[in-house]
Amino acid sequence: MSKVRIRFVKLGKIRWTSHRDVARMWERAFRRVELPLAYSAGFSPRPKVSFGLALPTGHESVAEYLDIELVTEAQLDGESGIDVRALPGRLSAALPSGVDATAAEVIAPGTPSLQEDVASCTWRWVAVPKEGADLPWWSTDSWEAELSARVSAVLSASSVVVTRTRKGEELTDDIRAGIVTLELLEPAGLDPSHGMWLQAELTCWPRTLRPSEVLVALDPGLEERHVRRTHQWILRDGARREPLLEAYPSGATDAPHALERAS
């Protein structure tokens, strides 16, 4: 039994599809390239594919992961079997535009699942005032300084309590422990109304903290745009690394100038 971990991106209009939609795209792609996936036994056999953390509908990512299990007989060398290094290219050709595989590696037996292993994610996004929100400080000359002060206040606080709505219920949480880093990058345009690029590393335990919750801590009148997950992180021997060892391919850079929208 061999397991392969794949890194992929979700960019452009297709970011408006759901996590379940993406799972179906992958199932179709695996069938198109005739990858010998292992199937679950039983009444309704499904291919053995396990996805990592769900990406909220509407968010982009250059750091999505999934693990697949191949049938026992599958050979994993380029000569007679599956060339794992060629997999990203083959899969990308079979995936819809906007979803592309960028790396693939065989993972050792016993590797923890993505769900249990990923400890935190790095996000980039633009903060803008919500339509109709009353944010007088945002339109003054000192808006950048004010925003910067609010970021510092969050980081120096020992507790940051925010209220969010989940399934129609109001929940109050202290999110301070979930914010590993938070920084302002640069304004998203010449005018404050275009918003400000932010970057944060947010933990996934005990639950996945979302960029929108961080904005609530800065000002409940803010909302997020152009959210992109840039990294997922796991902990190994006390150090932080990505779920695949392979270096980032050059096409998937996350420098701010490359944040122009794909659509």
Add this chain to the structure above:
Amino acid sequence: MTSLWPQIEPILAHVQKPARYIGCEEGAVGPGSLAGQVAWLLMYPDVYEIGLPNQGLQILYELINERPGARAERSYAPWTDMEAEMRRRGLPLFSVDSHLPAGDFDLLAFNLSAELVYTNLLNCVDLAGVPVRAADRGPEHPLVAAGGHCTFNPEPLADFVDLFVIGDGEEVVGEITDAVQAWKSGGRTAGSRQRLLHDLARVPGVYVPSCYDVAYEGPRLVAVTPRYADVPEHVEKRTIADLAAWPYPKQQLVPMTEVVHDRLNVEIFRGCTRGCRFCQAGMITRPVRERPAEQVRQMVSDGLRRTGYDEVSLTSLSSADYSGIDEVVTGIIEDPACSGQVSVSLPSLRVDAFTVGIASQIQKVRRTGLTFAPEAGTWRMRQVINKLIREEDLYGAVESAFSQGWRRVKLYFLTGLPTETDEDTLGIADLARNCVAVGRRHHQGASVTASVGGFVPKPQTPFQWFGQDTAGELGRKIGLLRDATRRDRGVQLRWHDPKATLVEGIASRGDRRVGAVIEEVWRRGGTFQEWSEYFLLDLWTEAMAAHGLSIDWYVHRSRDRDELLPWAHISAGLHEDFLWQDWQDALAAGNVAGPEGHEHSTPDCRWTPCYDCGACTGYGIEHVVASPTPPAGGSQGTGQDLSRGAEVPVLLRLGARP
């Protein structure tokens, strides 16, 4: 002509299922320009996940896009949350391919598969920024076109639609494109719209309501008269003679989000001559035209490889009737490329053991429920509707299903059929109960779902003269069935809302005067009437009253032979004599108590002599079937002893009552 995407995108975070609005399907044309093209916006007037799989629109989408100088894009009715955001921001209806405003297209072409979407058509035209009434449109506005089964009575929408296409669209779509091309090169000058519509009214299969005057005497329609000498009195439907010449869609759209019928769909034949008297689809799509088996296999294997789907549906009105269905299904299942992971589904299963045999073969991979449509609870009633399923066929099919591992069977029935008595209605409960008894011999947990719909008489069928049951009467019959099945744990009863059936009746056989009602319901916010959460009967009854129209007269009244029906100038090829005689035969079958009722049946003319309904002879075409004999196991009146149709197996007669 610029994309509206930058304005659409900020809305998407605030609406349900944003993937409805992004396009991005595999097989789609992708963003492009309309410049210099005859531009069609193909519209399904319901939400994306219902509309996207529509095969008619997908066929036309490909045909138009293959044509030099033409481009087709698609649009669907925005859900209510999206519509509210669009109206608030002044955003018009847009295409999902290039996100271009609907008003930039030359034609807005709607598929009409159900009457309850009529108000959505008006809403989409309005969202496009086009006047809803055809008479208010000028040369700057797109043409509003409609096709699909509902256009066999176009009159309720005559005031809103510029042109209707009657019948198969494959050929006529090119002829319309050419006429619109000429209109565009002439500069769409003042008055040119009327000249174009006059030209289109002469294209066979095209009906332009504004070229016809309608006269009434009191409530009765007395004349529908062409306004020009060169416009035909009767508009004959278009029929493609050879399905093999149209292997479409070749690039079936693969949506990025979940839709209904989310699988590969391959049409294996068009038309049906089983002759079920209630069935509009079977009457208006004659004759039967089969796709050659080799082409079916090719379309399936190409389609599976291209799309990555693991399910294929072989579509038609009665797929088990396809000549050699066995071999085709086996070929797909055993194709090494499918590696045992592909399941095949056959919609509209015929009711017999042979069919279940095929079903067990094809659902090896994932066994879902099996559905049969006996349509009526007693043999007498089934003879009236000419759906000649004998009791023993049904129990044989059910026995076969349960013995081969199915635990759940679904049965479709109609209530409110002509001559129906309470005994017939309650026969539905008996039949369902008997099926559970058959199933219990195999599994303790065997269950049967009986799904009951109220019957709506449809234009161009032998039942077009019949007075529909009132909502109260349908409700009473459903009540009888609820009482009769209440204590049967194995029988689950489902039913369609009789109030929605009533509204369907208004639109189904309405005339032009009903248009004002549709408009008023729409103006008062009555969109998405197919969705129970938005359906509002009061809007319809109040609008009927406000316009002085009687529901009783339109819906519940039986018509005489000498009445001019509102759709009489639209022809599906069927002789009125044939339809009337079939209606009389139905009533006669209902009056014969006993086994002789089948003497009034109409056999399937694929395998028995022609009875000249008119569908072939009128157009100089004929059935295209690979086999001159009925399918193995012959059923539904072919090669069977119909005098034994009502016989219930002894075992069931003894043991079925609760």
